[in-house]
Amino acid sequence: MIFADLLRRYRTAAGLSQVELAERAGMSAQAISGLERGRRDLGSCRWQRATSSAAKTSWRC
Incomplete structure (x- = not known):
């Protein structure tokens, strides 16, 4: 699974739209x-922010 698929999977599992995830x-x-x-x-920090927001965890960069 590529990272893009993982992000989409986390986002949809969290019940978030792309707009909601972007805001978070x-x-x-x-x-x-x-x-x-x-x-x-994007840099690893922005990837981490996006996936952490979808998974409802915190991030550090």
Whole structure:
């Protein structure tokens, strides 16, 4: 499983839309969409923020 699939799986399991996840992660909905499609290459900190927000855990960067 690639990271983009993992992010989508966490987000949908949490019952969040891309907009809701973006708000929690301090990112744009377009960034979340791009991450889930594998079209955005963000630093590890932003990936961690997105997945932690979807999984409802905290992040540190």
